[in-house]
Amino acid sequence: MGKTPAVAAVDWGTTRMRVWLVDAAGGVLAERRGDDGLITAQQKGFATILEGHLAALGAPATLPVIICGMAGSRQGWLEAPYVTVPAPIGAILAGAVRIPGQSRDIRIVPGLAQRLADAPDVMRGEETQLAGVGLPAKGRHLVCMPGTHSKWVLVEDGAVDGFCTWPTGELFSVLAQHSILRHSLGENPKPVTPDNPFFQDWCRKALAEGGDVTSRLFSIRAAGLLQDLKADEAAACLSGLLIGGEIASAGRRHGESTTAIVLVASGALATLYRQALDLAGLAVRTVDADEAVRAGLIEAARENGMIAK
């Protein structure tokens, strides 16, 4: 592009990382992806991995870096202590913590903690994604960020009011691999698609049952024994049950706030959740999750004075 990078933006998760070079106007100049997430970095060193990616991108030695994700956890490069909600999104980003002893200016965006006695919760990485969604400065917005640990976040007038986690992706994989349902789903079930009638049927059942999913889990096994349910169909049932259950449970918890949802997701997961939210009768605006985290990191670079506001 001929433009000069002003900052490197890094989304550093548990198993993978992404690096973008960004110019002074917030334009993306280059991108790199790697499988060297937190787990690899704990062994090889965070600085070594980051400098490798920056060198490959031809980044100058003084280019500042803004990071979000698990690199800021206690097991990461440097713990960026949780910011307690409620908290304005801008202030969360501005609280990025600088890593000492580095020649570059490298900062990590803090995660969020909900310190309620009855509903403690944490997030790390999603706060930056949320900042990149481009929510209106005013009003009440419910944001659904599906994944291994799905987060539903209530944002009010630009501040994170509260949030709750459903471990939907993790439940699917743990049950598929380690519970009696492994006999029903088999070794490598086909990816579930939103038009699958089993996905839709079980999603509808779960939506009608207020987040109670445990009473139907064993039915998937029984349907294999009694109704000749196939492995791919069983996977669609489990996916529909868990995603529908998550949406029903979130609806129960957030009440009238769930009339319109901002869905932050990419790829196949986005299509499944859009279908499930549609079955729930909810109006949805979808924002691409990959784009949101990149936009959130650029916003964080601005809030930390690395590029102009």
Place this chain on the structure above:
Amino acid sequence: MGKTPAVAAVDWGTTRMRVWLVDAAGGVLAERRGDDGLITAQQKGFATILEGHLAALGAPATLPVIICGMAGSRQGWLEAPYVTVPAPIGAILAGAVRIPGQSRDIRIVPGLAQRLADAPDVMRGEETQLAGVGLPAKGRHLVCMPGTHSKWVLVEDGAVDGFCTWPTGELFSVLAQHSILRHSLGENPKPVTPDNPFFQDWCRKALAEGGDVTSRLFSIRAAGLLQDLKADEAAACLSGLLIGGEIASAGRRHGESTTAIVLVASGALATLYRQALDLAGLAVRTVDADEAVRAGLIEAARENGMIAK
């Protein structure tokens, strides 16, 4: 005792088995327990294992044998096809299937299938336990049989009307070992006791939420990070959440039928469920599960003409 055995009664599960010698009046003369359940028997042979136990008990070569449990599954000694509910308990027992090619009269009690399109379910072993509970011949009774796969059974005028499975025990062990909660519960959490305040508190929360447990699972992890929740406390939270969730879900499903419950359980599990049902405000009569299965097998021997009615 000096008495002569009239039948051997065998509870043959997935991982263990129990054998009793019973006299013509239904009195128990001797007992043996072994770790050679279905999984071992698939390798060593069912007849070999059974004859070994009978020889050790000094049983005559012609003594008939009545069996319940997973030995009657498709992966067992001989498939005793499921009886479809609704079905009278006596008729279920009388339908025991004889194993061909054996010098003894050896029969296996069939399991039950609920062939509802929307709520398929199966059980194998619990039908015999149920027969041993000694329910009144008339009236409507809701029976809770907790375990790896908890069964809630509705019995009406001596017939099984319907049932539903909650995989509560399996969920606990799969989540404790394979989910992110393993970091919270540690390697070997202490067994949970009913007086544990974390068990009671999380049980109450779950009871108030209609069987929705997925919205609180991640809270256990977050409470470890934010509130210094200890491993044994985390195990108590998870146990309370899942057992309370099961009871709330069963209450939602069975409605007014849940005003009085027959709990069929032994040992520590019995004490946890009694506490949880008490927190739910339900009147409970407890029947020992070990005694129930023995009594059910003796009843099955009577129904099959092996001993006098």
